[in-house]
Each structure stands twice: as C-alpha cells, then as structure tokens.
Amino acid sequence: MMAVVIGPFEIPGRLIYDFLHIFILPGFGAVLVLVILIIWAERKMAGLIQLRYGPLHVSRRFGGILQLVADLIRYSFQEFIVPRNVDRIAYLTGPALALIFSIIPVAFIPVTPYVEPPIYISSNILVVLALLSIAPIFIIVTGYASDNKFAFIGSLREAFLMISYEIPFIISILSMALLYRSLDMSGAVDFQARYLPGILLNPSAALVAYIAIIRITGRFPFEISEAESELVMGPYTEYSGLMYGVSMGIGYIKLYIYSMLFSIVFLGGWLPLVSGDPVSSYLIGGLIILIKTSILMLISVFLRSVYPRYRVDQAIRLGWSQIFFLSIVSMIWSLALSYVLR
Amino acid sequence: MSSREDLDPRIKELINKGVDKVRVLNVKTPPPSRSVQRNIDALATGFRYLTKPMRMTIDYPYKDIEYPDRYRGMFRVDADKCIGCSLCDVVCPADAIRLVLRDKKKVPTINWGRCIFCYYCVDICPVEAFETYKIHDVAFYRFEDMLTTLEEFTKRPDEYVPPRKIVGKKFRVVIDENRGLRYEAIG
Amino acid sequence: MEVAGSQDITQELSKEMFRAVETGIKEEGERLIELQIGPAHPGSGHMRILAWVDGDVVVRCDPDIGFVHRTIEKLSENRAYIKTIPLVERPSLLDTTPMTIGYVNAVEKLMGVDVPPRAKYLRTILAEITRIASHFYGIGILAIFLGHSTGFMWAFGDREVMIELATMLTGARITYAYAIPGGVRRDMPQSFPDAVEKGLRYIEKRLKDWEKIFLNNPVVERRLRDVGILKPNVARMLGVTGPNVRASGIDYDVRMVEPYEAYDEIDFMIPVAEEGDSYARGLIRFKEIEQSINIIRQAIKKIPDGEIISPQISRLFNPLMKKIYAEQRRVKLPSLMATLKPPKGEAMARVEAGRGEALFHVVSDGSTNPYRFRFVTPSFRNVILFKYLIPGHRVADIPAIYGSLDYFPPEADR
Numbered sequence: 007m008m009a010v011v012i013g014p015f016e017i018p019g020r021l022i023y024d025f026l027h028i029f030i031l032p033g034f035g036a037v038l039v040l041v042i043l044i045i046w047a048e049r050k051m052a053g054l055i056q057l058r059y060g061p062l063h064v065s066r067r068f069g070g071i072l073q074l075v076a077d078l079i080r081y082s083f084q085e086f087i088v089p090r091n092v093d094r095i096a097y098l099t100g101p102a103l104a105l106i107f108s109i110i111p112v113a114f115i116p117v118t119p120y121v122e123p124p125i126y127i128s129s130n131i132l133v134v135l136a137l138l139s140i141a142p143i144f145i146i147v148t149g150y151a152s153d154n155k156f157a158f159i160g161s162l163r164e165a166f167l168m169i170s171y172e173i174p175f176i177i178s179i180l181s182m183a184l185l186y187r188s189l190d191m192s193g194a195v196d197f198q199a200r201y202l203p204g205i206l207l208n209p210s211a212a213l214v215a216y217i218a219i220i221r222i223t224g225r226f227p228f229e230i231s232e233a234e235s236e237l238v239m240g241p242y243t244e245y246s247g248l249m250y251g252v253s254m255g256i257g258y259i260k261l262y263i264y265s266m267l268f269s270i271v272f273l274g275g276w277l278p279l280v281s282g283d284p285v286s287s288y289l290i291g292g293l294i295i296l297i298k299t300s301i302l303m304l305i306s307v308f309l310r311s312v313y314p315r316y317r318v319d320q321a322i323r324l325g326w327s328q329i330f331f332l333s334i335v336s337m338i339w340s341l342a343l344s345y346v347l348r
Numbered sequence: 349m350s351s352r353e354d355l356d357p358r359i360k361e362l363i364n365k366g367v368d369k370v371r372v373l374n375v376k377t378p379p380p381s382r383s384v385q386r387n388i389d390a391l392a393t394g395f396r397y398l399t400k401p402m403r404m405t406i407d408y409p410y411k412d413i414e415y416p417d418r419y420r421g422m423f424r425v426d427a428d429k430c431i432g433c434s435l436c437d438v439v440c441p442a443d444a445i446r447l448v449l450r451d452k453k454k455v456p457t458i459n460w461g462r463c464i465f466c467y468y469c470v471d472i473c474p475v476e477a478f479e480t481y482k483i484h485d486v487a488f489y490r491f492e493d494m495l496t497t498l499e500e501f502t503k504r505p506d507e508y509v510p511p512r513k514i515v516g517k518k519f520r521v522v523i524d525e526n527r528g529l530r531y532e533a534i535g
Numbered sequence: 536m537e538v539a540g541s542q543d544i545t546q547e548l549s550k551e552m553f554r555a556v557e558t559g560i561k562e563e564g565e566r567l568i569e570l571q572i573g574p575a576h577p578g579s580g581h582m583r584i585l586a587w588v589d590g591d592v593v594v595r596c597d598p599d600i601g602f603v604h605r606t607i608e609k610l611s612e613n614r615a616y617i618k619t620i621p622l623v624e625r626p627s628l629l630d631t632t633p634m635t636i637g638y639v640n641a642v643e644k645l646m647g648v649d650v651p652p653r654a655k656y657l658r659t660i661l662a663e664i665t666r667i668a669s670h671f672y673g674i675g676i677l678a679i680f681l682g683h684s685t686g687f688m689w690a691f692g693d694r695e696v697m698i699e700l701a702t703m704l705t706g707a708r709i710t711y712a713y714a715i716p717g718g719v720r721r722d723m724p725q726s727f728p729d730a731v732e733k734g735l736r737y738i739e740k741r742l743k744d745w746e747k748i749f750l751n752n753p754v755v756e757r758r759l760r761d762v763g764i765l766k767p768n769v770a771r772m773l774g775v776t777g778p779n780v781r782a783s784g785i786d787y788d789v790r791m792v793e794p795y796e797a798y799d800e801i802d803f804m805i806p807v808a809e810e811g812d813s814y815a816r817g818l819i820r821f822k823e824i825e826q827s828i829n830i831i832r833q834a835i836k837k838i839p840d841g842e843i844i845s846p847q848i849s850r851l852f853n854p855l856m857k858k859i860y861a862e863q864r865r866v867k868l869p870s871l872m873a874t875l876k877p878p879k880g881e882a883m884a885r886v887e888a889g890r891g892e893a894l895f896h897v898v899s900d901g902s903t904n905p906y907r908f909r910f911v912t913p914s915f916r917n918v919i920l921f922k923y924l925i926p927g928h929r930v931a932d933i934p935a936i937y938g939s940l941d942y943f944p945p946e947a948d949r
Binding site for chain 3: 056058226229238311315317319320
C-alpha cells in the first residue's frame with residue numbers, strides 16, 4: 007500500500023506531478039528518447055556483430071546517434087498515399103489507435119513509493135494487462151482494411167499468435183500477483199523488498215513472461231507477422247509516410263511498456279530505493295526503473311543478430327505446448343510458495 | 349556408393365576403365381541434440397563478436413582503397429604511338445572504341461558508358477599504345493560526357509572527369525588470417 | 536536410364552509428390568488464395584512465384600521465369616568467338632570462371648589447340664576461388680530468406696576475401712575474362728601463394744563460428760529440417776543437377792566423371808548426403824567449401840612452371856609482344872584472335888559450375904562468327920523443383936526451399 011504524500015486534494019503539486027509523469031518521466035519524453043536510443047543500439051549492435059559499421063554518417067562524432075531523428079524527419083515529409091480501395095476509416099485510424107492503446111498504461115504505472123501515479127487504481131496490474139491486450143486487435147483491423155493479400159495473411163498470423171501468447175503471459179503475471187498477495191504494483195515491490203526479487207522467487211514465470219514479451223512485441227525469433235521475406239511488411243504493407251514511421255514505432259513502444267511491467271513485477275521496480283522525500287524519490291526511482299527497462303530492451307533487440315524467425319505453426323505449437331505448460335507450472339509453484347511464505 | 353542400381357552405362361564404363369576417383373565423402377546431418385546448449389552457444393558467439401569487433405568494411409569516401417597494380421581501371425591512348433590498325437575496334441566486345449581521323453591517321457576514342465573494362469583492346473594493341481591507370485570510381489554529370497573526344501582520350505582520365513569533392517586517405521587491402529581483410533594506410 | 540517421356544512420367548511424379556492436398560478446388564474462391572510473390576518482393580529475386588494457398592498450405596506452385604532474358608545465345612551469333620567470352624560470364628555472375636572455362640574448352644576442341652599445364656592449374660585455382668564465393672552467396676541468400684541477417688552479412692563479408700584474392704590474380708573483381716583459347720591472360724604474382732594461404736586459413740576459422748551461429752542454431756534447424764525432401768528417383772527423373780542432387784544421395788560430379796583442366800591430377804572428394812531435405816542442401820555447400828579449400832592448397836603446391844599460353848598462339852607474337860611476355864608474363868593477344876576462323880564442325884564441353892552442370896555446344900561453319908551456340912545452365916535445370924517440391928508445405932517454407940535450392944534467376948534466363 008502506498009504511503010501517499012501528495013493526495014488528490016493538494017492541487018498544484020498534483021498537477022505538476024501529473025504533468026511530469028505523463029510528459030517527461032516515464033511518459034512521452036522518456037519513451038521518445040529511449041526508443042531512439044534503443045533503435046540506434048539495435049542497428050549498431052547488429053552492425054558490430056555483422057562486421058560492419060552500422061549507422062555512422064548522420065552525427066559522425068557521436069557514432070551516428072541522431073540517425074533516428076533523421077529518419078523521423080524524412081518520414082514526416084514523405085507523401086502519404088492512401089490507396090483507392092481501402093476502408094478509409096479503419097486504414098487511417100488503425101495504427102494510431104494501436105499506438106494509443108499501447109501508450110495509455112504509462113499513466114497507471116507508479117515509479118516511486120511516495121506518490122500516486124496520475125490514475126491510481128488499487129488493482130494496477132489487472133488494468134494494465136487489460137489495456138495492453140486491446141492493442142493487437144487494432145493491428146488485425148489494419149491488416150484487414152488494407153486491400154492486400156499479404157497484409158491479410160499478416161493480420162491472420164497476428165491473430166493466431168496473439169491468442170497463443172497473451173494467455174500464458176497473463177497467467178504468469180497473475181501467478182506473481184498471487185504470490186505477492188496484491189494486484190498493486192507498489193505492493194509487489196514491497197514484497198520483493200522483504201524477500202527476494204521475483205525472478206528468483208519464481209523463475210519459470212519470469213521465463214514465460216520474457217518469451218511472451220519477445221513474441222508480443224515482434225522481436226526475433228518471433229517476428230512472424232511482419233516477416234519480410236514472406237510477406238512484404240505484414241499488416242503495414244500499404245503504409246507510407248508518417249504512418250509508416252508510426253507502425254515501425256509501435257513495436258518498440260510496446261516493448262518499452264512491457265519491459266517496464268516486467269521490471270516492476272520481476273526485477274524489483276524501484277529497489278534499492280526505500281526511503282526519501284517525494285522529489286528525490288521520484289527522480290531516483292524513475293531513473294532506476296528506466297535503467298532496468300533499458301537493459302531488458304537491449305537484450306531483446308540483441309536477439310535480432312542471432313536468430314532467424316520461426317514459422318507460424320511452429321510458434322503456435324511452442325506457445326500452446328511448452329509455454330502454456332510452463333505457465334501452469336509457475337502458477338502451481340506460486341501457490342506452493344505462498345503457502346510456505348505465509 | 350549409395351544408389352547405384354540403375355546407373356548410366358556411360359558412367360559404368362568410366363568406372364570400369366579405372367576412373368575410380370569417385371571418392372565420396374558421406375555427410376551425415378548431425379542429429380538434433382540438446383537445444384539449450386546450442387542456444388547458449390549461438391548467443392555466446394554473437395556476444396563475442398559484439399565485444400571484439402572485426403570490421404571488414406571501410407568508411408568510404410573518407411577512406412579509399414588502393415588496388416593492386418594490375419587492376420583494370422580507365423586508360424588513355426598515346427596518339428603518337430598508335431598506328432591506326434583498328435584492332436581495338438574489331439576486338440571490343442561492347443563496341444566502345446571507335447576510330448576517328450586526325451591528321452590523316454586513325455586514332456581511337458572511347459565511350460566510357462559502354463566499356464566493360466575487359467582490357468582486350470589494351471592486350472591486342474601491337475605497339476602498346478594504351479597507358480593504364482587504376483582510376484575507376486568516377487561519375488559524370490551528363491550522359492554525353494561519357495563519350496570522350498580525341499583530345500580527352502589522350503590525357504590522363506582524372507584531368508577530364510569531374511573532380512571529387514571528398515578525397516579520402518588511401519588504404520591498401522591486406523589479407524589477414526584473423527580478421528580477413530585488414531587495411532593499411534599508405535603514406 | 537530411359538529418356539523421360541512426357542505425360543506418364545509427370546503423372547507418376549505428381550502422385551508421389553503431391554501429398555494429401557487434393558481439395559478438389561481448382562480456382563480461387565472461398566478457400567484458395569492465389570499469391571503472386573512477384574518480382575517486386577523482398578523474397579522473390581528476379582522471378583515471380585505463383586502459389587495457390589489453402590489456409591497456410593500451398594496446393595500448387597508455378598515459377599514464372601524470363602524476367603532477365605538477355606538473348607546471350609542469339610547475341611553470340613553476331614560476334615567473333617573471342618568476344619563471346621565476356622558475354623558468357625554475365626548470366627551467372629557469381630561463378631563466372633566455370634562458364635568461361637566451358638566455352639573456351641569447346642572452342643579449343645574446335646580449333647585443336649592444346650593448353651599448357653601451368654595454364655590449366657591457374658584456371659583451376661581461379662575456378663575454385665570462384666566456387667567458394669558462389670557457395671557463400673548461396674548460403675547468404677538462404678540465411679536472409681529465413682530472416683537471419685547475420686548469416687547474410689557474414690557470407691558476403693567472407694566472400695569479399697575471395698574476391699580480393701581474385702583481384703590480385705586477374706585485375707578485376709568479379710568479371711575476369713581470364714581464360715582465352717590457348718591459355719590464360721596473366722600469371723600469378725609473387726605474393727599470391729602467401730595471400731591465398733592466409734585467406735584459406737581465415738575461412739577455415741570462420742567456418743567454426745558459422746557452425747555455432749547458423750548450422751547448429753535450433754531455430755534454423757527447425758526451419759530447415761524435413762522441409763522440401765527430394766527423393767533420389769524423383770531427382771533422376773526430373774534431371775536436376777548440382778549440390779541439390781548430391782544432397783539426395785546421388786554421387787554425380789562432372790569433375791569426377793569427365794575431368795577437365797587439372798582436376799584429374801588433384802585428389803579431392805565430393806560430399807554426398809542422404810536425407811535430401813533443405814538442411815542437407817545447406818550442409819553440403821559448407822562441406823564443398825572445405826573441399827575447395829583442399830583443392831586450392833594442392834593446386835598451389837603442385838603448379839608446374841612453364842608457359843601460360845599455348846605455343847601455337849605465342850609463335851604469332853611480334854617482338855614487342857614477346858618482350859612483354861618474357862618480362863611481365865602478360866599475354867598480349869595476336870591479331871589472329873580477333874578474327875578466329877575455326878574449321879567447320881561442332882564441339883561440346885561440360886563443366887561443374889557452383890550450382891551444377893553446365894553444357895556448352897558450339898557449331899561452327901568456318902566463318903568468324905559461330906553458327907549456333909547453345910548453353911544450358913544448371914539453374915535452368917533446377918527450376919522445375921519449384922513445381923514439385925513446394926506443394927504440401929506452408930507459405931513460410933517457400934523462401935526456405937527457394938534459398939536452399941540456390942536458384943539464380945539470371946543464370947536460368949540467360
């Protein structure tokens with residue numbers, strides 16, 4: 007339970023904190039900076055492993071960090087062509103709504119034990135899981151609305167895989183909530199402060215959650231719905247201009263949110279911070295969470311250089327046979343552990 | 349010798365004649381074994397290359413490669429040596445060289461857009477009138493600039509092609525046992 | 536071996552290869568989608584693959600080739616014999632040297648010219664260097680079609696070492712035009728054997744890392760094992776060649792059956808596998824790279840000294856050409872080469888290119904241009920496998936099978 011220092015009735019402090027939380031840290035500002043850095047890191051790591059330079063030319067002295075900024079500027083100025091036979095409303099709003107529903111959970115996630123997040127519900131985890139499950143529906147709609155067979159096949163693959171991997175993910179997170187005896191993220195961190203981080207308490211749940219994260223955000227080896235050598239770009243084939251930039255960014259924004267959820271539930275969130283005043287605990291706690299999130303994101307994008315992609319039926323079979331089984335094992339393990347740690 | 353039931357009679361004859369170097373290396377695809385170990389191996393190999401990079405590419409155009417001396421680049425004709433036998437015109441596979449009249453003598457000019465740099469003309473010239481260089485990465489502003497006039501073809505190529513804005517430092521390619529290609533600075 | 540007939544053979548093959556995909560639906564409708572994996576697609580190359588798909592299972596597949604047809608055979612009818620040598624190496628741009636060797640062998644048989652032994656060894660060395668480069672290209676394309684970008688970049692990086700070696704020997708990076716009727720054009724420089732040894736050692740070291748990250752990668756194995764199995768009797772009936780057929784258990788290699796150049800004096804093996812799936816085809820290419828390394832080492836040790844151009848041609852040199860040949864070992868072409876007139880007749884030559892067996896047939900009627908030049912490339916023979924291997928597999932197996940066959944569209948279209 008949170009030691010609430012700024013409650014809902016101290017208006018100026020509340021507004022300032024809400025603004026900072028949503029727009030700077032861990033909201034839009036952090037998302038933008040982190041996504042730019044992580045995509046640069048992905049391309050640079052891939053370049054180093056593959057015996058070449060990676061992005062270098064845009065800002066030579068800093069190793070090409072601003073390459074993504076140049077890409078975004080280029081996408082903004084490119085002509086956005088809408089094909090004639092598409093379903094206009096679904097085509098234009100699909101990626102945008104998928105992006106919105108991927109980024110909304112940031113308002114629910116706390117970064118410090120002393121201040122409530124902008125929207126505080128005592129069953130945080132459940133609400134975040136529910137919101138994150140809506141985003142794939144819009145991706146499926148996008149692929150169906152573009153009048154293209156490859157996009158259609160891509161959205162079908164996304165539909166199959168969404169069902170097979172969201173269920174084990176939800177079961178593993180709920181098994182941790184069962185172990186922590188609360189559906190509140192700050193309660194989860196308090197429990198981990200008393201015993202051990204979640205990844206050591208229940209390793210199979212952590213493994214299931216991590217593999218499900220790699221699938222849901224479309225990282226290799228599960229980059230199946232946007233497989234480049236089979237379907238040109240999956241559901242986003244017919245997009246150009248700024249919407250193309252948006253559709254590339256959706257995967258990384260989802261990776262950010264899922265990694266943040268993983269680091270709070272399994273890696274201890276804002277630990278080793280335990281005490282302090284609201285201002286410094288917000289800054290330090292937020293920074294610690296960002297560091298853990300970015301380490302997870304770096305590991306996830308490193309896999310691009312090592313693995314090819316699975317076939318759809320192999321991924322679905324893996325999801326239902328081994329990952330689902332492991333998630334049931336993790337549920338039983340947490341039941342046993344919560345009885346022992348009474 | 350695995351599948352030998354119905355061989356072609358010509359192959360049977362060759363085998364009887366003693367061409368017995370049909371030495372076959374039977375390759376067995378390895379059985380799929382423990383996959384956790386293989387995953388860790390693959391990840392460790394990727395990580396090893398991350399920490400010890402072996403770049404094989406070069407940062408062109410700030411660095412440039414100096415090829416070996418026999419590299420086939422652009423060339424020029426020495427109009428005083430040329431005897432006008434027009435063998436270069438006859439042998440060019442791409443019809444790139446044409447002969448024009450100059451002072452009652454026929455001298456070659458070249459269309460760089462068509463040249464495939466096979467050096468048949470350089471090799472067939474009986475008086476060795478062509479002088480070769482290693483210049484190869486040029487760009488022309490107009491298509492018509494690629495057809496050289498006679499005055500141009502008698503000069504060095506870098507006197508009439510558009511100049512380069514960024515001239516890089518020259519490096520030489522050295523084959524290395526550990527890194528594949530290593531680049532050594534010249535001068 | 537009976538000559539393949541037409542209707543009964545294909546019906547027999549169809550029954551054997553089409554597994555349980557008789558849905559009775561022949562046209563696009565509610566269940567069947569026609570996918571045109573067309574020329575402007577990242578996974579198709581210069582061809583179109585038409586696939587009729589029921590759900591995720593391919594029911595019928597047709598390759599649509601001809602996008603890069605450049606009429607090489609017709610062009611050669613209007614050119615002198617020596618001008619066709621650069622033309623013949625352009626279709627198969629990856630292993631250019633076996634194609635020139637084949638054509639030059641055919642012309643030499645027509646003319647009755649002998650090649651000195653040192654020239655044979657030099658041609659063999661360059662042919663094997665090109666073979667390693669071509670196999671790396673095939674492996675790289677297989678990797679990128681599966682999504683393994685590291686395999687793609689590594690393959691092209693390792694291929695670059697071989698290309699630099701070829702630059703040291705001939706002066707050009709990929710299109711060498713090195714062999715001429717009677718010998719070769721340049722001799723190898725003094726630093727060449729050292730550089731070759733270093734390059735080969737580098738490739739041997741890298742093959743170990745390749746195993747760890749590509750061949751033993753569990754995801755790669757899941758994608759490639761038991762996919763696109765080619766049985767030996769089907770391979771014989773369809774007439775396919777190259778590493779594809781050596782991965783199915785048939786041990787046929789032109790370098791063994793009808794040795795050309797210096798192959799009958801070099802001791803090497805040909806790798807043959809039994810399974811016939813895509814993983815075996817990929818593995819055979821890696822083993823062939825090892826064998827090529829072996830051949831190059833032996834050739835460099837055994838190469839004899841001597842002439843690099845036949846005496847029948849070098850006696851036509853004028854004094855300046857003889858001086859250049861003696862000092863720089865650079866072969867100048869006598870003027871006869873531009874207007875070669877072989878006697879009437881026809882000649883055939885076969886070579887083992889990187890992708891299989893290539894056949895060259897030259898018919899001469901006594902003039903400076905050939906009357907007819909026909910050449911059959913290995914990719915053209917392998918294209919029929921698209922029709923018979925893919926049905927029954929899934930959509931995601933189309934790039935896997937395509938990459939493992941190592942089909943190169945410009946070589947098939949000529």
